[in-house]
Every structure is written in structure tokens, then in C-alpha cells.
Amino acid sequence: MLQLDIRHQAGDFVLDAAFETESGSITAIFGQSGAGKTTLINMIAGLTKPSQGYIISDGHTLFHSEQGIDVPAERRRIGYVFQEGRLFPHMDVRRNLLYGYRKNAVLDFAQITDLLDLGPMLQRRPGSLSGGERQRVAIGRALLSNPNLLLMDEPLASIDAQRRGEILPFIERLRDELRVTILYVSHAVEEVIRLADTMVILSAGQVAAVGEVEELMSRLDLFPLTGRFEAGAVLAATCQGYDAEYGLAELAFAGGTLRVAGAEQAIGTEVRVHIRARDVSLMLGRPEMTSVLNVFEGTVEIAETGSPQVDVLIDIGSPLIARITRKSMHDLNIRPGVKLHALVKAVAIDRRSLTGGAARERPQD
């Protein structure tokens, strides 16, 4: 478990953050550029000294301004995967991987190279690797130092969009197979939804919210921070069937069953579904002849008016968000307490956001 409460001043920028994270899970540090994400994890790593506060990892005090404790970076046992990899250019991949090797590592060299598929590149120099390969080496190098906590600073940012999909499964394996405690810095909503269990939203150096990904992504007041265009509810669901004839996956969640086109999963697989608010439409009466497969009955909880658009939070057994025009809101007289139907097109849901959440076993406690 990581507990911290730090304040840091650098010029005009003030960072003030306090939160705790669970062991064996991925916590996303989410925020726009300049929110202070990198500064925050540099302080956890010991590369930047906070002005005041404390950082405690698994009961070990790493920094405490009042007690005068400031453990140097090399003795913190915190692995760091940097945005740009930062592989040592004068060493081949094998020597890079073994640079921080600690014998009592949970996994040995062969297992890590196997897990990250590094075998074929061990003799190569970093200069000849692709961006994605470099990041895999960087992840392996950090893991082999047997850290108590792994920091990842936008590890996909320097990789082109097509290659990102190649790295994500490896990070999921760290989470699901090794149960590594990870702080994952990102400004990409989809990465957070796919990888993280909890998230810390940073905004202008302040913690705007801390909580479970599903909960925070469904909060209307956080939409300006979670990104307007991609904003929408995130549901935890279990795959309960697959309609092979029509190629439809059936996902059970608290509000019923969601059908998604072409997302075949093993039965019982737990997935996370991101339903963007702009893909949800609302209807007052009972929808009859419609092409929309997913119809949920619910009650309006909040209708947040802004500009010509309105975000409506509906309780369908779990929160769902719809983005409609203000004109529609007036025409249908939508206000808190109104009962209506929410329609979600089966083809609107991004299949990629599903496949990633595969094989997630959540500790039941």
C-alpha cells in the first residue's frame, strides 16, 4: 500500500496531493498535460524532493519532511518505466535488463524475457529497437529490479497508435499474472479504463477525485476533466453468452444485459464496458420497432445543462449517461425523477475496450 500526502512548489506551480493506493492493483494517475502527473511520480521515485509531506510505501517511510527522512532513489525499491524508455544506449538489451537485477526477484530473467517476449532481441542495442520493443525492455528492466511498486509514466505516449495495442496485453499480464502494484500515469481515458482499477484525477496540481474507475468515469461533474468527447459511463459486466448466429456477445451487468457486436469472450469473463454518452439516446414511451438492441428502463437522476448539450445521468440499475441536445430535453421534458428508456446501439461500443479487460479477477472482499 502506498500512502502519501505531499505539497510541492516549483515556481508558480503548486502540487498538493494526498491519496492511498491498494497493493496488487493498477492505480491510474489521470490528468491533462501540465496537471503535475510526472512531478508527482518523480517525487514518489525520489527523483524530485517535495517541499513537505510524507510518502510511505508498504509501511516503509520513503520521505517525511518533519522526521527529516528522504530515502535516496536507489534505495527506494521503486521501479520506473519512463515515457521515453531511457534504455542505456551503450549496453545491449541483456545488459540493460540485468542492470538493476536483484536476486530475490519474484520472477527470474528467463521468465521475464518470456513474459515480455524479449528473447529474440537480447543481443541488440537499444538504438536498433522500435518504440514498442524499447518499452517492453524498459518494463522488463524495471521488473527485474524486484520493485515493491512500479511507476509507469505514459509508457505508450512515445509509441504510434497502431503499436500501442501490442504493449497493453503485456501490462495486463503484469496486473493479472504477477499482481504487481502499479501507478500508471496517463491522459488517455481508454488506457485507464482498460488497465486501472482505481484512479486519481489530477487537475492543475490538485487531486480532483480519487475512486474506482467505474465510479469516477460516470460522474457528470468530472466530465471536464475526464474528457468531454469520450466521456461516458463505465460498466463492470460479465460475459454470459455469445450469439454465434448474429455474432453478438451478451454481457450481464447490474442494469440487465448488454449486447455488443462481434466481441466474443469466454463465458464468465469479467469485462469493463465504456458506453460513451453521445452513443446513448433517450425515449419516453416504450420503443417498439427499433434497430437498437439494447433498451434499458431507468429514472433520470441529474440533467446537467451546459451550452446546447445536456448530459443526463440515468439510473438503470447502474449509472448510464446520455448526451442529448437541450432542445430534446425541453421537448421531452426531461428532469430528475422522469422515467424513460435509454437506447444503446450494439455497434456503437468499442470492441477494443472490451477485449482488454479480459481475465480480470477481482478480489472479492
Place this chain on the structure above:
Amino acid sequence: MWELSATEAEAIGLSLKVALWAVLVSLPLGIFAAWLLARRRFYGHALLNGIIHLPLVLPPVVLGYLLLVLLGRQGMLGAFLFDSFGITVAFTWKGAAIASGVMAFPLLVRAIRLSYENVDPRLEAAARTLGAGRIRVFRTITLPLIAPGILAGGILAFARSLGEFGATITFVSNIPGETRTLPLAIFSQVQTPGGEDAAIRLVVISAAIALTALIASEFLARRVNWGQGG
């Protein structure tokens, strides 16, 4: 006319010895000074930078005289060295090495400083997160990455030392077999009637050694360049 006399061969050997020692002794100092200038911001940074570069702009005779005042048997440091350790540097080949080393120092520091500035401090930070303390970071990351600069600077300083004249003759005089290096031997031959042939021989040899050193420096620097930026 291409037969070397014993004294000429001696001058060449002495020159190589003096230059080698000058570089070997000033190298650790140069690495440290370059690190100070490249990586540290402190009060007096500009002053230190100026002092290190002084031999580039000061007349060599002035420097030789300063060394004599400081390190001569009666000099402040020289008296201490003699009384405590029985070491005399004035009018010996050691003094010649000191004079050469001081004159070549700015070239050495400049080359190493440039390579320091090309080393990404973020690589050193990455090494620290992997558990490496400052000494290990320097030994395994910084030093290998500045190696091309050290090589280039060292060879440049070596070539410069071979050519040192003004400070050497002022500080340690022109004693055959002790302080008469190549440039001093050439000077002596030119001053001697009928010494032109010998002077030309030594001039050609000087040029050959200097050119070889420069080409070697280029070659090595290119070989050791890791293609940074990974």
C-alpha cells in the same frame, strides 16, 4: 640526411614521455573540472571557467614564469614540495610535463565538457531508480558515455603537449636529455650554424606525430560513439 642522431632520438623519446605524463596526470583533474562546469551551478562558475581557459589566451612565457614563481625551489609550492617530499620540479622533465599539462588543460576540459553536456541526465536518473548509487551510476553510465570525449580530449592534449615551447623553456629551461623536448631541440638546431638539416628532420617528425594523433582521435571518437539517443 634522415639518420637520427642519438640526441635527436633522445629529444623525441623525452617529448613522448613528457606529453604522456602530462595527459595522464591532468586527465582525472580534467574529468572533474569538466563535470563541475557542465553539471554544477555554483558561485564562481564563470571565474573557474575563465581560469581554466586562461592558458589559451595568456602568452606561454607568462605562464612559464608564473609556474617558476610558484613551483621553483624558492617558490611557495616548490619549497613545500622539496622540504616535505624532496621533490624538485623546476628544471626537470617533471616540470616540463606540468608546463605542458597546464597549457593543454583547456583543450582537455572543453572536449570532455562537451560530451558531458551530451549525456542525458535522465539516463542517470533511470539508473538510480534501478538501485545504482552515485558511484556506480558514474562508473557504468556516465563514464562510458563520455568516453569518446575523454579520448578525443586526451589525444588533443597529447598533441598540444608535444608542441609546448614557451612555458617549458621559461619554467624548466632547455637542458639536453632532461627538458629539451622536440620543439626546444628544433629551436636549438635553428640557433646552431649548420643545424638546418637536423631541424628539418625534427620538424617532419613533429608534424607526423601530431597528424597521427589527430587522425587517431577522430577514428577512436567515431568508433566509441554509441549512436546515442535510445
